[in-house]
Amino acid sequence: MPDFIHIHPGDNVVVALRAVPAGTVYEGVAAKSDIPQGHKMAIRPIAEKDTVTKYGFSIGHATAPIAAGEWVHTYNMATNLSGEVEYTYTPNIQFLAPATPGTFRGYRRLDGRVGVRNEIWIIPTVGCVNDVAKALVRENQDLVQGSIDGLYTFTHPFGCSQTGEDHAQTRKLLAALTRHPNAGAVLVLSLGCENLTHEQFLAELGDYDSSRVKFLTCQEVPDEMEAARKLLEECAAYAGQFQREALPASELVIGMKCGGSDGLSGITANPVVGRFSDLLVAQGGSTVLTEVPEMFGAEGFLMDRCVNEEVFRKAVDMINGFKAYFIRHNEVVYDNPSPGNKQGGITTLEDKSCGCVQKGGTAPIMDVIGYGDPVTTKGLNMLYGPGNDLVSATALTAAGAHIILFTTGRGTPFGAPAPTMKIATNTPLAEKKQGWIDFNAGVVADGKRSLDEAAADLMEKVLSVASGEETCAEKKGFREISIFKDGVVL
Numbered sequence: 001m002p003d004f005i006h007i008h009p010g011d012n013v014v015v016a017l018r019a020v021p022a023g024t025v026y027e028g029v030a031a032k033s034d035i036p037q038g039h040k041m042a043i044r045p046i047a048e049k050d051t052v053t054k055y056g057f058s059i060g061h062a063t064a065p066i067a068a069g070e071w072v073h074t075y076n077m078a079t080n081l082s083g084e085v086e087y088t089y090t091p092n093i094q095f096l097a098p099a100t101p102g103t104f105r106g107y108r109r110l111d112g113r114v115g116v117r118n119e120i121w122i123i124p125t126v127g128c129v130n131d132v133a134k135a136l137v138r139e140n141q142d143l144v145q146g147s148i149d150g151l152y153t154f155t156h157p158f159g160c161s162q163t164g165e166d167h168a169q170t171r172k173l174l175a176a177l178t179r180h181p182n183a184g185a186v187l188v189l190s191l192g193c194e195n196l197t198h199e200q201f202l203a204e205l206g207d208y209d210s211s212r213v214k215f216l217t218c219q220e221v222p223d224e225m226e227a228a229r230k231l232l233e234e235c236a237a238y239a240g241q242f243q244r245e246a247l248p249a250s251e252l253v254i255g256m257k258c259g260g261s262d263g264l265s266g267i268t269a270n271p272v273v274g275r276f277s278d279l280l281v282a283q284g285g286s287t288v289l290t291e292v293p294e295m296f297g298a299e300g301f302l303m304d305r306c307v308n309e310e311v312f313r314k315a316v317d318m319i320n321g322f323k324a325y326f327i328r329h330n331e332v333v334y335d336n337p338s339p340g341n342k343q344g345g346i347t348t349l350e351d352k353s354c355g356c357v358q359k360g361g362t363a364p365i366m367d368v369i370g371y372g373d374p375v376t377t378k379g380l381n382m383l384y385g386p387g388n389d390l391v392s393a394t395a396l397t398a399a400g401a402h403i404i405l406f407t408t409g410r411g412t413p414f415g416a417p418a419p420t421m422k423i424a425t426n427t428p429l430a431e432k433k434q435g436w437i438d439f440n441a442g443v444v445a446d447g448k449r450s451l452d453e454a455a456a457d458l459m460e461k462v463l464s465v466a467s468g469e470e471t472c473a474e475k476k477g478f479r480e481i482s483i484f485k486d487g488v489v490l
Helices: 127-139 164-179 198-205 224-239 269-282 309-328 339-343 349-360 389-398 427-432 451-466 472-476
Strands: 013-016 040-042 051-054 057-062 103-108 119-124 150-153 183-190 213-217 245-248 253-258 286-289 365-369 379-383 403-408 420-424
Touching: 013 051, 057 349, 103 451, 119 127, 119 164, 119 224, 127 150, 127 183, 127 224, 164 183, 164 198, 164 389, 183 198, 183 224, 198 213, 213 224, 253 269, 253 349, 253 389, 269 286, 269 349, 269 379, 269 403, 269 420, 269 451, 286 349, 309 365, 389 403, 403 451, 420 427, 420 451, 420 472
Parallel strands: 119 150, 119 183, 183 213, 253 286, 253 403, 286 379, 365 379, 403 420
Antiparallel strands: 013 040, 051 057, 103 245
C-alpha cells in the first residue's frame, strides 16, 4: 500500500495516507520528520509567499521557505482568502449519461411523494412545550406497530421571543419538517401564547391533509396529555395504512454533509460521496450540497457547473451573501478550519473547502435553494446553510432529504430527523467507533477499493437504508434539530 497520495499532477504537496516516520521516501523525496496521517509533505521546494497547491488548486501560500520533504501545515503556510470575490460565468457543464435506476422499498404517499420511513412526528412550535412533547413520545410507544417505524419529537428552544428573520426562519423550518415525507403523520404541538401563532403556522404550512397533520394547543384543553393521545391515535390510524413497496431510486433526495473533517476527507469519503452523487443523479435522483462557508475558496469547482446563468447568479448571491453575514457580525470570513480539522491535517479554508466540495461530484448544478426551501429540481442542488453540523443537517432534512450522508474523519454520534449515515474517511476511525460509523470509505486509502468501487458499495448501502435498515444513530434513538439563528432574543 502506498504511503502518500499525489492528488493532482500539478500539486507541490502529497498527503500521507497513514502516519509515516521520518525518512519515508516518496519518488526520491524523504520525509524530514514524522508526517501524521492526512497531513501534507512538500515534494519540491516552495519559496516564501509561493502558492501551495493541492487538488490542482491553490490552498494558500508559504509563510516561510519550505524544503522538499518538509511537513506542510499551520506553522509554515496560510490562507490567500480575503473579502468578497467577483465571479464570471464561464460554463463548463458535463451532463451525465442516463442510467437505469436501482430500486428500494419505500412508502408512496397519497400526494405522490415518497418516504423512506413511516414515522409519527411531534413538532413543537415553541420550546415551552418541549417536555410535554418528550413525555408524549415516552408514554405512547404502544402506537408504534405494524408499518409505523417510530414516534419521535424534535425539540428546540425557539418559537417565542423572536423577531424578524429569526422568527421567519423558525416558522419556515418547522413547517418544512411538518411536510417531510418520512413522516407518515404529524402532531403540531403549541402552547398558545407564543409569537409563532397557530394562524402564522397555518399560513406558512399552506395546503395540508387534515388526516395527516393534527394540531393541539395545550392552553386550550384541560389535560394536554389526554387530548394529545386521542390525536396521536388518529395519526397512527392514518400512518398505518402505508406499506413499503418497490420504488425507483430516481425518487430519492439525498443530503450530503461533512463534519470533523481530516486530511483524508477530500481523498476518500468526500470523493466517494461525489461519485455516489453522480450515480444517483444519472439514475434520475436528487442530491443536495450545503455548508456555504466551506465552499469559500473552492468556488471554482462549482460555479462553472451551474446549468445556466440564472442558477449561477443564485450561487453567487448565496456565496457572497454568506460572506456579508459574517462581515455584518464583525467576524473573520475565513476563520476556519476548526482545531479538530487542523489536527487531522487540514491547514487553511481553501484546503478544507477543496475537500468539502468533492461531495458534489461532477454533475451540473441544477438549482440553488434557500434555507427551509424544498428541493424541486431533479439533479444536484446547492442549499443555503452554515457549516455547523446540526444546523446544516436540519436544513438538509427540511429541504426534503430522505437520508443524509455525513462524512467524518473524527467521528460524531448525532443524527438528524432524516436517517443520518456516518461515513468514515479512515479505517482506524471505522474500527474504533463501530457504534457510530455506517460505512468505511477508508478502504480507498487502504488500497482495498477504488473510488468507483466504494461509490457502488455506498449506493447499495443507501438503498438498503432507504428500504428500512437502521443507521447507527437511529439504533440509539439519536435524532435532533438545530434552527439557524441570527438576531436578538426578546
